Amino acid sequence: MAGMDPLALDELVTANRILAREGIVDAFGHVSVRHPGHPDRFCLSRARAPECIEASDVMQFALDGTPIEPAGRKPYAERFIHGAVYDARPDVRAVVHNHSPGVIPFGVTGVPLRPIMHMCASMGTEIPVWDSRTSFGDTNLLVTNAAMARDLASALGPRSVALMRGHGCVVAGASLREVVFNAIYLELNAVLQQRAGALGEIRFLSDGEVRAVLDTRTSFTFERAWEYWCQRAGRPYDERPMEGPLART
Amino acid sequence: MAGMDPLALDELVTANRILAREGIVDAFGHVSVRHPGHPDRFCLSRARAPECIEASDVMQFALDGTPIEPAGRKPYAERFIHGAVYDARPDVRAVVHNHSPGVIPFGVTGVPLRPIMHMCASMGTEIPVWDSRTSFGDTNLLVTNAAMARDLASALGPRSVALMRGHGCVVAGASLREVVFNAIYLELNAVLQQRAGALGEIRFLSDGEVRAVLDTRTSFTFERAWEYWCQRAGRPYDERPMEGPLART
Amino acid sequence: MAGMDPLALDELVTANRILAREGIVDAFGHVSVRHPGHPDRFCLSRARAPECIEASDVMQFALDGTPIEPAGRKPYAERFIHGAVYDARPDVRAVVHNHSPGVIPFGVTGVPLRPIMHMCASMGTEIPVWDSRTSFGDTNLLVTNAAMARDLASALGPRSVALMRGHGCVVAGASLREVVFNAIYLELNAVLQQRAGALGEIRFLSDGEVRAVLDTRTSFTFERAWEYWCQRAGRPYDERPMEGPLART
Amino acid sequence: MAGMDPLALDELVTANRILAREGIVDAFGHVSVRHPGHPDRFCLSRARAPECIEASDVMQFALDGTPIEPAGRKPYAERFIHGAVYDARPDVRAVVHNHSPGVIPFGVTGVPLRPIMHMCASMGTEIPVWDSRTSFGDTNLLVTNAAMARDLASALGPRSVALMRGHGCVVAGASLREVVFNAIYLELNAVLQQRAGALGEIRFLSDGEVRAVLDTRTSFTFERAWEYWCQRAGRPYDERPMEGPLART
Numbered sequence: 001m002a003g004m005d006p007l008a009l010d011e012l013v014t015a016n017r018i019l020a021r022e023g024i025v026d027a028f029g030h031v032s033v034r035h036p037g038h039p040d041r042f043c044l045s046r047a048r049a050p051e052c053i054e055a056s057d058v059m060q061f062a063l064d065g066t067p068i069e070p071a072g073r074k075p076y077a078e079r080f081i082h083g084a085v086y087d088a089r090p091d092v093r094a095v096v097h098n099h100s101p102g103v104i105p106f107g108v109t110g111v112p113l114r115p116i117m118h119m120c121a122s123m124g125t126e127i128p129v130w131d132s133r134t135s136f137g138d139t140n141l142l143v144t145n146a147a148m149a150r151d152l153a154s155a156l157g158p159r160s161v162a163l164m165r166g167h168g169c170v171v172a173g174a175s176l177r178e179v180v181f182n183a184i185y186l187e188l189n190a191v192l193q194q195r196a197g198a199l200g201e202i203r204f205l206s207d208g209e210v211r212a213v214l215d216t217r218t219s220f221t222f223e224r225a226w227e228y229w230c231q232r233a234g235r236p237y238d239e240r241p242m243e244g245p246l247a248r249t
Numbered sequence: 250m251a252g253m254d255p256l257a258l259d260e261l262v263t264a265n266r267i268l269a270r271e272g273i274v275d276a277f278g279h280v281s282v283r284h285p286g287h288p289d290r291f292c293l294s295r296a297r298a299p300e301c302i303e304a305s306d307v308m309q310f311a312l313d314g315t316p317i318e319p320a321g322r323k324p325y326a327e328r329f330i331h332g333a334v335y336d337a338r339p340d341v342r343a344v345v346h347n348h349s350p351g352v353i354p355f356g357v358t359g360v361p362l363r364p365i366m367h368m369c370a371s372m373g374t375e376i377p378v379w380d381s382r383t384s385f386g387d388t389n390l391l392v393t394n395a396a397m398a399r400d401l402a403s404a405l406g407p408r409s410v411a412l413m414r415g416h417g418c419v420v421a422g423a424s425l426r427e428v429v430f431n432a433i434y435l436e437l438n439a440v441l442q443q444r445a446g447a448l449g450e451i452r453f454l455s456d457g458e459v460r461a462v463l464d465t466r467t468s469f470t471f472e473r474a475w476e477y478w479c480q481r482a483g484r485p486y487d488e489r490p491m492e493g494p495l496a497r498t
Numbered sequence: 499m500a501g502m503d504p505l506a507l508d509e510l511v512t513a514n515r516i517l518a519r520e521g522i523v524d525a526f527g528h529v530s531v532r533h534p535g536h537p538d539r540f541c542l543s544r545a546r547a548p549e550c551i552e553a554s555d556v557m558q559f560a561l562d563g564t565p566i567e568p569a570g571r572k573p574y575a576e577r578f579i580h581g582a583v584y585d586a587r588p589d590v591r592a593v594v595h596n597h598s599p600g601v602i603p604f605g606v607t608g609v610p611l612r613p614i615m616h617m618c619a620s621m622g623t624e625i626p627v628w629d630s631r632t633s634f635g636d637t638n639l640l641v642t643n644a645a646m647a648r649d650l651a652s653a654l655g656p657r658s659v660a661l662m663r664g665h666g667c668v669v670a671g672a673s674l675r676e677v678v679f680n681a682i683y684l685e686l687n688a689v690l691q692q693r694a695g696a697l698g699e700i701r702f703l704s705d706g707e708v709r710a711v712l713d714t715r716t717s718f719t720f721e722r723a724w725e726y727w728c729q730r731a732g733r734p735y736d737e738r739p740m741e742g743p744l745a746r747t
Numbered sequence: 748m749a750g751m752d753p754l755a756l757d758e759l760v761t762a763n764r765i766l767a768r769e770g771i772v773d774a775f776g777h778v779s780v781r782h783p784g785h786p787d788r789f790c791l792s793r794a795r796a797p798e799c800i801e802a803s804d805v806m807q808f809a810l811d812g813t814p815i816e817p818a819g820r821k822p823y824a825e826r827f828i829h830g831a832v833y834d835a836r837p838d839v840r841a842v843v844h845n846h847s848p849g850v851i852p853f854g855v856t857g858v859p860l861r862p863i864m865h866m867c868a869s870m871g872t873e874i875p876v877w878d879s880r881t882s883f884g885d886t887n888l889l890v891t892n893a894a895m896a897r898d899l900a901s902a903l904g905p906r907s908v909a910l911m912r913g914h915g916c917v918v919a920g921a922s923l924r925e926v927v928f929n930a931i932y933l934e935l936n937a938v939l940q941q942r943a944g945a946l947g948e949i950r951f952l953s954d955g956e957v958r959a960v961l962d963t964r965t966s967f968t969f970e971r972a973w974e975y976w977c978q979r980a981g982r983p984y985d986e987r988p989m990e991g992p993l994a995r996t
Contacts, residue, residue: 026474026477027473027474027476027477027478028368028473028474047469047473048473048476049473049474049476049477049480051477051480051481052476052477052480074469099366099368101437101440101441101444102444104365104366104441104444104445105441105444105445105447105448106448108365108366108445108451108452108453109445109448109449109450109451109452110449110452111448111449116851116855116913117846117851117855117888117913117914117915118887118888118889118913118914119775119846121887131452133455133458137457138455138457138458138460138461139458139461140367140370140458140461140462140464140465140466141366141367141454141458141461141462142367142465165452166365166366166367166452166453166454166458167366167367168366188848191848192848192851192852194444194447194448195848195849195851195852195941196851196852196855196856197448198447198852198941198945199852199853199856199858199941199944200856200857200858201856202855202856203855203856203857203878203912203913204855204913205888205913206880206885208884208885209880209885209886209887209888209913211885212885212886212887212888213887213888215887216887216889217887220794220821224774224775224794224795224796225773225774225775225796227774227795227796227799228773228774228796228798228799229774231796231798231799232798275723275726276722276723276725276726276727277617277722277723296718296722297722297725298722298723298725298726298729300726300729300730301725301726301729323718348615348617350686350689350690350693351693353614353615353690353693353694354690354693354694354696354697355697357614357615357694357700357701357702358694358697358698358699358700358701359698359701360697360698380701382704382707386706387704387706387707387709387710388707388710389616389619389707389710389711389713389714389715390615390616390703390707390710390711391616391714414701415614415615415616415701415702415703415707416615416616417615443693443696443697446697447696524972524975525971525972525974525975525976526866526971526972545967545971546971546974547971547972547974547975547978549975549978549979550974550975550978572967597864597866599935599938599939599942600942602863602864602939602942602943603939603942603943603945603946604946606863606864606943606949606950606951607943607946607947607948607949607950608947608950609946609947629950631953631956635955636953636955636956636958636959637956637959638865638868638956638959638960638962638963638964639864639865639952639956639959639960640865640963663950664863664864664865664950664951664952664956665864665865666864692942692945692946695946696945
């Protein structure tokens with residue numbers, strides 16, 4: 001793809017395959033990365049199941065969702081989610097939108113999702129639930145235009161995660177490896193919180209503990225997980241230190 | 250098979266393999282398609298586990314369940330389900346009967362199954378539960394004659410799904426790809442509704458939201474999922490636009 | 499093995515592999531068959547995980563658990579379970595003992611396991627729970643002698659299934675294919691009954707429905723499932739009609 | 748690795764792969780063994796996901812966590828857990844630290860984990876929950892120094908298992924094969940106890956039954972399970988009797 005390093009492209013393909021292998025996406029859901037050289041663009045596959053995506057499927061989009069050199073490829077209807085988050089959040093370099101099964105029950109009941117173990121602290125202490133019906137009424141729930149996407153990005157605010165009622169969630173991160181990590185451990189947190197809540201009252205991580213996890217976490221945590229997920233997804237692991245906007249924090 | 254396009258045959262084999270791979274059927278359960286050239290016939294495998302089915306297993310049946318050119322092959326005892334639905338519903342071109350594990354608990358408790366997320370809206374807003382015992386008393390619960398099948402088809406009415414108490418469900422669609430999609434997301438809805446209901450009161454999709462999903466859904470949704478499921482089932486993905494009665498809506 | 503048809507031996511190996519593949523046994527649990535030519539003997543592997551068993555592992559035992567031609571092979575400590583059931587039940591030609599995860603919760607809570615769907619009716623309408631502690635006090639719970647095994651067989655009585663508190667269950671059948679079928683669908687029933695009970699009051703199969711399933715079931719039901727499970731376990735499917743004591747009912 | 752038998756090294760790699768295959772560890776969690784020839788050292792991989800570990804990743808550590816011949820390899824931040832347990836417990840020859848999903852809910856709710864079936868009796872009758880916050884306040888919950896590790900080892904006391912609130916657990920054993928067995932059946936016990944508790948009041952193993960299991964258990968139990976887990980993990984099974992500190996009890 002013009003202007004994008006082949007290794008960065010491969011990394012986006014790998015992110016798709018990992019999310020599929022780990023059950024975070026099925027035929028639906030998507031992951032994007034802010035363009036390393038053009039911060040006003042993002043890279044996202046054409047509309048295709050993440051498990052099937054190849055490097056040639058990756059397209060570039062302006063932040064308003066307009067495809068750049070589409071070459072006849074059909075984009076995801078919900079690409080606006082990604083653009084609106086990149087637009088509102090200069091710190092975000094990667095975005096996942098998914099409907100993983102553990103997360104859905106929290107979005108439709110209003111039970112607050114909170115960090116239950118250290119690995120899941122990246123989701124933060126407060127996770128909002130965005131309901132498309134509040135501002136947009138009866139729709140097909142898909143975020144298919146800039147107005148809905150801006151409303152969702154506004155609910156996300158400065159956080160890493162927002163749930164979407166009857167739909168799924170959006171997860172933001174400072175790198176692809178971080179956002180994939182966050183999406184996978186968000187799902188695990190949801191599953192564990194449901195189980196623990198059925199047993200009794202949960203002692204969640206304190207706000208201070210969450211802050212301590214976030215303050216001491218290094219990119220090595222993401223690397224260790226990435227190598228493992230690459231192996232499970234049958235993808236080569238690229239351990240090169242990366243430079244530029246895609247570098248691991 | 251006489252009078253059936255090899256590609257349409259392959260598609261029916263693929264539908265069987267996908268339903269097995271995704272856990273919708275085990276050794277039992279079946280999927281049929283209305284004959285593309287003869288709307289008064291349907292195509293269904295001989296009595297065999299869906300995971301094992303080959304093109305040569307596919308038989309043709311009249312809508313009353315009579316096999317056409319059986320050639321010594323043993324038909325499913327419950328083929329009457331398919332015939333009765335095709336007979337009552339000219340709009341239906343594919344039928345699944347299955348016992349997927351998420352669905353059974355709803356059929357035996359009377360808790361209404363309702364759409365919990367956008368992907369599952371195809372099941373509709375009201376899902377009836379048919380109990381063979383109401384009209385037929387103590388049986389082995391199998392729908393092995395035209396009278397039982399007509400009674401079930403009547404409970405289904407104009408809907409996409411009916412549950413069968415202590416047995417499973419029947420799912421109807423306008424194409425094979427749609428009916429497979431509906432059966433898989435029905436199972437997901439059941440699993441998610443059970444989990445969410447254990448957390449608290451569920452805010453289901455509104456009737457308006459369900460209508461909006463159904464009104465805006467295009468065949469591309471089924472295609473994207475079909476490619477993914479083909480890959481998981483180890484089957485080639487046929488992306489040819491299909492003509493005639495099997496065409497995607 | 500002396501006096502045993504190679505095909506019958508293969509079938510016992512396949513039964514072990516299927517039970518492992520379907521999650522009914524892990525490293526522990528075992529399945530036996532009454533010797534086709536010597537009804538006062540049964541065939542059972544040496545003490546080994548079912549997933550690893552080969553034909554050369556199969557030993558013969560007298561009904562009191564004495565190994566015949568052990569050739570240095572170590573028998574299962576709990577082989578007495580099998581002998582006692584064959585001794586008490588001339589109609590039984592195959593026995594499974596396992597600890598499958600869905601079943602354990604029913605054995606330790608006393609919640610009666612009852613048939614929730616037609617596929618699971620083979621377990622019967624009443625499933626007793628045997629507690630080794632009642633007659634034998636504090637033991638390691640293993641059934642390692644004839645007295646305990648006779649007590650368990652007596653609790654089983656004329657039924658297909660008995661649960662063992664804090665341990666697992668014993669399943670009896672008229673053939674290997676039937677007993678494997680019964681063990682797999684017993685586990686499924688337990689999982690589904692747990693889920694349904696969490697939703698609301700369950701409408702179980704009536705006694706008349708269970709009788710109707712048992713009265714109308716033919717060996718073809720077991721064959722269809724057996725072919726499927728063979729394929730999943732990577733074992734050849736032998737569709738030969740079998741003669742003698744191993745014949746399918 | 749200097750001073751370590753290649754077969755013992757292979758056994759540690761296999762232990763890592765088994766724990767990954769059985770879902771006890773994901774990218775995180777680790778298993779160590781006391782050095783066979785130097786009881787004041789332990790062997791543990793460099794910081795890497797267990798599924799990816801090779802023999803060349805294994806490092807040696809003094810009991811205070813100091814790496815011996817690190818050769819540029821990055822150690823696990825939590826290696827102190829292992830050292831403190833070996834220091835406090837001369838009987839322990841292998842340690843697992845993990846965050847398996849069934850265990851987490853018990854650590855955060857205070858519901859006591861108790862043996863529900865004979866296979867799980869190795870966990871003992873009383874399992875303490877250690878909370879890092881009690882003595883160390885708001886941390887990132889990682890046990891990254893000797894003071895925290897000693898506190899945890901003290902909570903473990905003479906037992907096989909201690910839970911860690913919002914984090915996971917530590918499991919100790921007399922051999923690698925025993926500790927892997929204990930970690931796997933601890934997870935199973937947690938899953939089954941959660942399910943059984945949802946059904947009704949649980950009749951746990953009595954203290955006398957737990958003692959009887961522990962008193963009569965032989966190393967053969969671990970061998971039978973190890974062969975099975977090796978096969979599932981794609982690792983060769985070494986059935987040689989081992990000599991020295993690694994010998995099976």
